[in-house]
Amino acid sequence: MSTKTVAPALAVTDVSKAFAGTQALLDVSFAVTAGRVHALLGGNGSGKSTLIKILAGVHRADPGGSVVVNGTSVAADRLTPGLAREIGLRFVHQNPGLIRDMTVVENVALTNGFSRTRYGGVAWGALRRRTRRLLDRFEIEADPNQQLSELRPADQTMVAVARALEDDQDGLSTLVLDEPTAALPRHEAAFLLEAMRRCASTGHTILFVSHRIDEVLAVSESVTVLRDGVEVLTREAEGLDEQQLVQAIVGRSPRAVYQVPPATSALEACVEVEHLRGGPIHDVSFTARKGEVVGIAGLLGSGRSELLRMIYGAHPRESGDITIEGGPYQANDPSSALRNGVALVPEDRAADGAFLDMSVLENLSIGQLGKFREPLRFRHDLERAAAREDIEKFTVKTQSPSTPLASLSGGNQQKVLLARCLRSAPRVLLLDEPTQGIDVGARADIFAILSEHVARGLTVIIVSSDFEELARVTDRVLILRGGRIVADVPAQSVDAAAITELVYSAPMGASS
Numbered sequence: 001m002s003t004k005t006v007a008p009a010l011a012v013t014d015v016s017k018a019f020a021g022t023q024a025l026l027d028v029s030f031a032v033t034a035g036r037v038h039a040l041l042g043g044n045g046s047g048k049s050t051l052i053k054i055l056a057g058v059h060r061a062d063p064g065g066s067v068v069v070n071g072t073s074v075a076a077d078r079l080t081p082g083l084a085r086e087i088g089l090r091f092v093h094q095n096p097g098l099i100r101d102m103t104v105v106e107n108v109a110l111t112n113g114f115s116r117t118r119y120g121g122v123a124w125g126a127l128r129r130r131t132r133r134l135l136d137r138f139e140i141e142a143d144p145n146q147q148l149s150e151l152r153p154a155d156q157t158m159v160a161v162a163r164a165l166e167d168d169q170d171g172l173s174t175l176v177l178d179e180p181t182a183a184l185p186r187h188e189a190a191f192l193l194e195a196m197r198r199c200a201s202t203g204h205t206i207l208f209v210s211h212r213i214d215e216v217l218a219v220s221e222s223v224t225v226l227r228d229g230v231e232v233l234t235r236e237a238e239g240l241d242e243q244q245l246v247q248a249i250v251g252r253s254p255r256a257v258y259q260v261p262p263a264t265s266a267l268e269a270c271v272e273v274e275h276l277r278g279g280p281i282h283d284v285s286f287t288a289r290k291g292e293v294v295g296i297a298g299l300l301g302s303g304r305s306e307l308l309r310m311i312y313g314a315h316p317r318e319s320g321d322i323t324i325e326g327g328p329y330q331a332n333d334p335s336s337a338l339r340n341g342v343a344l345v346p347e348d349r350a351a352d353g354a355f356l357d358m359s360v361l362e363n364l365s366i367g368q369l370g371k372f373r374e375p376l377r378f379r380h381d382l383e384r385a386a387a388r389e390d391i392e393k394f395t396v397k398t399q400s401p402s403t404p405l406a407s408l409s410g411g412n413q414q415k416v417l418l419a420r421c422l423r424s425a426p427r428v429l430l431l432d433e434p435t436q437g438i439d440v441g442a443r444a445d446i447f448a449i450l451s452e453h454v455a456r457g458l459t460v461i462i463v464s465s466d467f468e469e470l471a472r473v474t475d476r477v478l479i480l481r482g483g484r485i486v487a488d489v490p491a492q493s494v495d496a497a498a499i500t501e502l503v504y505s506a507p508m509g510a511s512s
């Protein structure tokens with residue numbers, strides 16, 4: 001039983017939103033008690049982002065619903081960004097608009113304003129003192145003059161939290177955190193969760209979106225689950241276990257969720273990387289065999305994404321050789337990757353792989369239109385049938401194949417990219433944070449599909465911050481630190497904690 005005040009800090013009542021043809025939210029109602037961390041959960045496409053965007057005044061709700069914040073009631077269809085702020089809603093979105101190359105002071109001032117001297121110049125001294133107080137208030141270990149990139153990842157997110165709450169000394173606002181831990185390794189996530197808990201203990205109410213069930217159970221005092229736009233569960237977190245939550249999110253019994261058999265490794269080499277150098281990569285060598293799933297674990301800045309992009313030919317290489325199935329491979333650009341059977345699902349899909357204005361069908365077909373071309377006509381019927389097949393296989397939640405990719409939820413966009421890559425029947429599939437933003441049920445589906453391809457000889461190289469997942473779905477994990485592989489461990493002999501430890505402390509120059 002909580003000893004905190006019981007008045008709801010936030011109450012959402014009968015909020016609905018239909019996009020052309022899609023009922024994203026239907027009469028969603030729930031309340032959050034003041035001073036609590038309340039988790040908002042749901043599978044991909046269940047309506048979480050839509051609800052957050054309505055609260056933020058970015059999407060307009062359909063008429064009829066209301067939002068009450070600390071006793072102030074507003075019709076949900078009247079919320080604007082200004083009004084949301086006025087009634088006490090604060091947001092840290094998935095991409096919180098932090099600039100890593102700027103100092104902490106500059107990052108805070110960027111959104112909250114620069115203190116001015118009476119002559120109109122920037123009052124740097126006052127600004128630094130103000131930022132110092134803010135850092136102390138949120139117990140962030142940083143100096144105002146430090147570059148943001150020098151802070152540990154969880155503290156960087158806390159800077160975004162602190163600046164969102166700077167003007168709220170009394171803890172009256174409700175902070176909405178959209179997947180704050182998605183890009184963080186587990187130990188950093190745990191650190192951030194602890195900071196969130198401290199923040200709630202000072203009175204702030206936190207609405208927190210995450211796909212990671214364990215952390216939701218660790219940090220939240222109450223939860224709401226959305227499924228297909230409908231609120232299916234709101235309750236105290238106490239007494240709730242992982243299976244019950246997964247059941248509520250997925251809507252079926254949690255069989256097979258996460259039980260993906262590890263791929264078996266064959267002996268034949270597929271990708272051989274020798275003395276690769278370039279950018280943050282300093283002399284990396286390794287071999288991935290046919291039908292093997294190789295994980296790469298490293299901290300931000302370790303060169304993990306650059307290594308994948310170098311193999312794909314999208315990051316300049318200074319020296320080193322790559323062979324694919326014994327043949328030389330130049331890796332000069334993505335088209336040579338395509339010719340050599342190397343495919344990449346990038347980390348930043350919006351910037352790198354997804355054509356958001358184009359339809360799901362077009363996104364699936366890109367690069368493979370030849371398959372549907374006959375001497376005198378283009379087989380639109382076959383193209384459509386193939387799209388429908390992929391949509392079903394990957395359980396992509398879309399109204400139709402012609403729906404623009406932009407209107408799919410993040411997780412569903414990711415599934416489309418993965419489906420597209422697998423269509424090209426690659427020999428090597430490079431995955432950069434493939435399950436970021438992917439719900440618990442869809443993860444299992446994706447790995448089940450991948451393991452079918454792996455059983456037929458596909459080689460998969462995965463970079464992931466989710467070390468638990470790496471330990472579960474890979475055959476081997478390469479530990480990358482400072483641009484070097486410092487350890488190469490069989491996945492069955494490590495768990496997430498061991499990988500975390502290795503990422504921080506593996507002896508330099510171990511194996512490479």
Ligand SMILES: Nc1ncnc2c1ncn2[C@@H]1O[C@H](COP(=O)(O)OP(=O)(O)OP(=O)(O)O)[C@@H](O)[C@H]1O
Pocket residue numbers: 019020022023024042043044045046047048049050051397398406407408409410411412437439
């Ligand atoms: N601008 C839009 N136009 C049309 N449909 C949309 C739009 N935005 C969202 N939708 C649809 O509304 C539904 C809910 O999507 P939403 O992005 O809210 O899901 P989500 O729970 O945040 O998913 P994820 O976990 O994958 O981010 C989905 O079916 C999505 O395709």
